[in-house]
Amino acid sequence: MATFRKRNAKWQAQVRRAGFTTSTKSFHTKADALAWARKVEREADKGIDAQQRETLQNTTVSELLERYRDDVTPNKRGSASERYRIKTFLAQSWASTSLDKLSTKAFAAYRDERLLEVKPNSVVRELGLLRAIFATAINEWDIRLTQNPIAGVRFPRSNDARCRRLHNVELETLLTEACNCSSPFLNAAILLSLETGLRRGELLNVSIHHVDFELSTLLVPMTKTGRPRNIPLTNQAVTLLKGMQGKADLVDGKLFACTPNALRLAWERCRKRASRSCSSVADFRFHDLRHEAISRFFERGLSIPEVALISGHKDLRMLFRYTHLNPADVARKLNEGQANA
Template identity: 50%
Template sequence: MASLQRRNDKWQARVRRLGHTPRTKSFINRTDALRWIRQTEQELDRAALAYDPSSLERTTVADLLRRYVRDVTPGKRGHASEAKRIEVFLRYDWANLTLARITPQAFTRHRDKRLREVEAGTVIRELGLLRTVFEVARREWDVPLHANPLANVRKPKAASGRNRRLHADELTALLAACADSRNDWLEPGIRLAIETGMRRGELLNMRRADLDLANHLLSIPETKTDIPRTIPLSVNAVSILRSMQATGTDDRLLPVTANAFRLAWERCKHRAAKQMPGIADLRFHDLRHEAVSRFFELGLNVPEVAAISGHRDPRMLFRYTHLKPEDIVAKLRGLNARAAA
């Protein structure tokens, strides 16, 4: 259905079609308005001919998930973890529903169930992946869905950022536990994480060719943000890397898989917890948090810390920054003393 009205010295054309958002446009010339109406109606008619609602009865959510994990997931950096997540999706009852019967309520129930099992952050990532799968299907695979069933599913509120700092006695306990380990790479990995603020994946991807120890620099070609960076190294970090160069023969300085490193970390933490139970809730990523906080405590400013840590958004950087109040007090006293002098 089309309509044409004269309004404020212009012609306002409007085209309505069932299942589509009304389209409106204003013209100075009536002929142009009529031409636009005809073209818009033809475009919507072609879309209606291409739309085959019966295909929604023949296709299940599982079909979309399997195609996505086959065609899209392999090109992603985190393809392994995403493939496992989709494998879990396929076990749910809603994965067997056809696209004609899938509703936002199915994912609302999934959200509520998962919130009783895992943290809100995990649920947010799951909903985000599912929404992306449906969006790719709509935009790239010509699946005739009028709307994304995840579009209006409310995301749970994410928990506040962690503010876990590493205490000196906890580090001592961790390093002592490393001495009882059968490998010789976990201790330098832990110490280097604290000195550089590098993510676990970045540590595991370090190669000899990336080092410029004469100039205290380390290149990181592959990062979480897909933006390579070169970070300045402290004297301690250079010393650790030199020892790793001397003892290893592999091109990679930490020649282990992510899972092997994770398991070694958990075993090390378990041994340390026998002497210090509070260390049980420490995560390896908390060492990055500790490193960034230490950079600020050394007096580095936000751009300088971001150059080392790789954060692109200062708001995210501040989530990792929890300065010790007593250190700020000491700094204020020093400033006041200099002002008084």
């Protein structure tokens, strides 16, 4: 219940409610006092008392970002990219906003600004991270926001899924440059990626101890989904891995003695040199090798569940973006079927 008293030249508003801290504040006009009291009562209806309101007033978005970066991010796979995104957030004007003044409008404006700079998928990932940060603050840090400010933000539709296949001349050019480069691991990394469809991080964690040459399988212990998987190997992959046995680390059996960044730099140098004689390869990314491998699995006649076993996709619908089959190959299959009828 709110009460109002005129003291000296000011109006004092006081809100009392059972189970909540009494809130008192003075204003120059009664209208301001009434507006404040209504706000406090609305907050009380949502479970926010004076002490919690003070926390919101004295805490900025940047403090939440820094706490999440220091306490939560280090325990995640992909922490480096998450730290980079949080660094981007900290440079925004809304990072200095106190939590009691947060609005969905500010983050909707941020979304629109970022869409002018980066692709929709990047914006989706950034908004998803912000939503997770505020959810953690609300659910685990007892920050009594009335709602997650990202909840009302419309996520952009992702329209940047790549449809990039690797042509034979491009592969030959890349492999030629990889063999001639100063990075001894690059040629094998390209070939093994094409034969297995492993992600870059999974590829660099391949250990000879995880290869079963008798069964032609490879255990992938560290994955994007956090769950290990056992994948079948092609004959070419088995031959390649056998040839790499002598180069395995004596302690952990790792086959690639390089960091993700070293692989990235080696790939960029190789691609740049290859583009001099084959200009179309200039836009080919290392991750596109995984896309190419998965597309080839489908072209070999594997079913979606079989490809998912190799690729590690939990959502089978995601595999449809990889199934850019060659229409000429499909036509050949159709004609073969009619010829055999």
